[in-house]
Amino acid sequence: MKLFIHPYRLQFKYPFAIAHGIRTFTDAVFIAIENEGVWGYGEATLPPYLNDTVQSTQQFLTSCTISQIKFYFDQLEQLSTIDLPGKKFENMPAKAALNMALWDLKGKLDNKKVAAYFTPESPVSPVYCTYTLGVSNQQETALKLKDAVDFKLIKLKLDGTNDQERILHFRKFSDQPFAVDANQAWQELDHAKAMHDFLITQNCFLIEQPFPKNEHQLAAAFKQYSTLPVMADEAFQTIDDLEKIADSYDGINIKLMKCGGISNAYAIIEKAKSLQLQLLIGCMSESACGCAAAAALQSHASFTDLDGPWLINNNPFVGYGLLNGEIVTQGPSGLGISTDLFQP
Numbered sequence: 124m125k126l127f128i129h130p131y132r133l134q135f136k137y138p139f140a141i142a143h144g145i146r147t148f149t150d151a152v153f154i155a156i157e158n159e160g161v162w163g164y165g166e167a168t169l170p171p172y173l174n175d176t177v178q179s180t181q182q183f184l185t186s187c188t189i190s191q192i193k194f195y196f197d198q199l200e201q202l203s204t205i206d207l208p209g210k211k212f213e214n215m216p217a218k219a220a221l222n223m224a225l226w227d228l229k230g231k232l233d234n235k236k237v238a239a240y241f242t243p244e245s246p247v248s249p250v251y252c253t254y255t256l257g258v259s260n261q262q263e264t265a266l267k268l269k270d271a272v273d274f275k276l277i278k279l280k281l282d283g284t285n286d287q288e289r290i291l292h293f294r295k296f297s298d299q300p301f302a303v304d305a306n307q308a309w310q311e312l313d314h315a316k317a318m319h320d321f322l323i324t325q326n327c328f329l330i331e332q333p334f335p336k337n338e339h340q341l342a343a344a345f346k347q348y349s350t351l352p353v354m355a356d357e358a359f360q361t362i363d364d365l366e367k368i369a370d371s372y373d374g375i376n377i378k379l380m381k382c383g384g385i386s387n388a389y390a391i392i393e394k395a396k397s398l399q400l401q402l403l404i405g406c407m408s409e410s411a412c413g414c415a416a417a418a419a420l421q422s423h424a425s426f427t428d429l430d431g432p433w434l435i436n437n438n439p440f441v442g443y444g445l446l447n448g449e450i451v452t453q454g455p456s457g458l459g460i461s462t463d464l465f466q467p
Contacts, residue, residue: 128154136436233456259292312344332357
């Protein structure tokens with residue numbers, strides 16, 4: 124078994140603006156684990172609001188010995204938490220990359236799709252994927268929607284300024300149902316209530332992270348008012364946060380980069396279901412590798428936000444796509460994606 128590491132920079136098609144700021148790229152580290160000619164792929168994506176960097180991710184990955192990785196691989200189906208060097212809840216993107224690469228490898232060796240290991244007895248269907256528009260003016264909205272023609276649902280990023288105007292701009296070009304993600308930009312309950320009532324008239328179906336992540340009482344009061352599902356993103360990071368936010372939100376946005384991979388995400392799914400929380404599976408604007416890994420769990424979710432490959436112009440993986448608004452992968456086993464990134 125061999126580990127290969129490849130730093131990479133994902134370039135956005137359009138500048139990606141949210142309440143926290145604007146960026147044109149996202150650093151990433153791709154890995155491959157090769158075992159007797161079979162390759163498993165993983166991705167650590169590192170947006171600037173995470174503490175992780177390319178350097179820290181590479182340092183963690185190189186600190187893992189092949190014997191440790193082999194042991195983890197042999198125990199993969201029994202493990203729900205990362206059992207690798209490092210502190211708990213640190214280096215989560217690196218741990219996610221290792222976990223998804225090993226699941227990809229296992230699926231290929233078993234001639235089985237990774238999703239098949241996690242499919243529930245009564246899977247949710249259909250599970251539509253949203254296409255995300257960063258904070259945009261009217262002209263930018265019209266341009267970006269040309270890339271969203273195959274999507275049934277849209278997600279609009281808001282920043283707390285001119286939010287209603289931005290939504291009305293969107294409505295000039297599309298009648299699709301949409302979610303909104305304020306990324307913590309709303310500050311007052313009365314403002315949130317007014318936005319909620321406006322969103323109802325515009326056929327919005329979900330509100331994500333309206334308030335700052337530590338404002339649990341404010342979120343709880345809004346949850347009681349809202350007839351739309353209110354989902355936690357920044358307020359929810361790991362499995363230890365679930366009980367803390369369960370009374371304040373209707374559901375959670377699970378991202379592999381936050382929780383450390385497919386295994387940890389599945390453990391979160393099981394606990395979240397016991398708390399009757401709704402599930403959205405999202406991404407950090409990842410390539411098709413990270414998004415395919417997250418999509419292996421989509422049969423448990425109400426929606427996915429795994430549109431990363433459509434938002435960038437240098438996705439190095441193939442085999443990931445959309446069919447009737449749902450994510451599909453073309454490969455017969457593993458994560459269903461492939462790349463020549465590691466070819467000599």
